[in-house]
Amino acid sequence: MARAATTSDAFNAVAEPWRREILNYLVLREHAVGEIVAATGLEQPSVSKHLRVLRDVGLVHARREGRQIFYRTNAAGIRPLHEWTSTFEKFWRHQLSRIKERAEAKAESEKQ
């Protein structure tokens, strides 16, 4: 079997660095595809394809206005990722405090 489709869920969709960049760009306010093309320097078809993936997993919303289509990030779609990573937060805090403790103990022992 091959890797899971990028359209299968948000985790796969944001594995692509440009898609994260696009989400960052579209979270402050909506932008037309042409603006995204200009901002990223990617080819227009590439941008459209990335937007398609993001839309399929619900990470962006689209709105047509005349010839332009405006996209904006659907921040709520990022929430599952945030929540999953949050479950690890207490562990890295714990690791950091242990490292700090060791450093302090070392400094103390080297004092005299």
Add this chain to the structure above:
Amino acid sequence: MARAATTSDAFNAVAEPWRREILNYLVLREHAVGEIVAATGLEQPSVSKHLRVLRDVGLVHARREGRQIFYRTNAAGIRPLHEWTSTFEKFWRHQLSRIKERAEAKAESEKQ
């Protein structure tokens, strides 16, 4: 060009559901490969391959003890993901509060 390698960074590595499952399992305490195999129901070679990917991006640490190799999650490796998702938090909060406001306004207008 093909998709980015799963070993290119943590974002790609955790795109695979079983790898997230394994990270969850290994965060509380270290486990030998055989235990991971039993816990997940995956084939041993599959588990080894997933562990290899996780190790290449620094998401797990390994320690050999006799014939067994114990793995544990390196929670700090999840931190970049957590921080990236955190930048969206205020936006989904904002979205939610707007939805709530609308709901309340609607309820108010339907009162009489």
Add this chain to the structure above:
DNA sequence: CTAATATATTCCTATATGGGAATATGTCAA
């Protein structure tokens, strides 16, 4: 209707899987 503008889709291709099967490597026990 026709041309121009803005996006999306299709086609093609090199590449990176991820699972299964088979095999290799490393470590310990006798």
Add this chain to the structure above:
DNA sequence: TTGACATATTCCCATATAGGAATATATTAG
């Protein structure tokens, strides 16, 4: 050393890209 146990790696293959080029679709201006 030899065999058993625990893991890792290799090989094969179906699949899903992601980028580039070409083309299709949608909408507006004239």
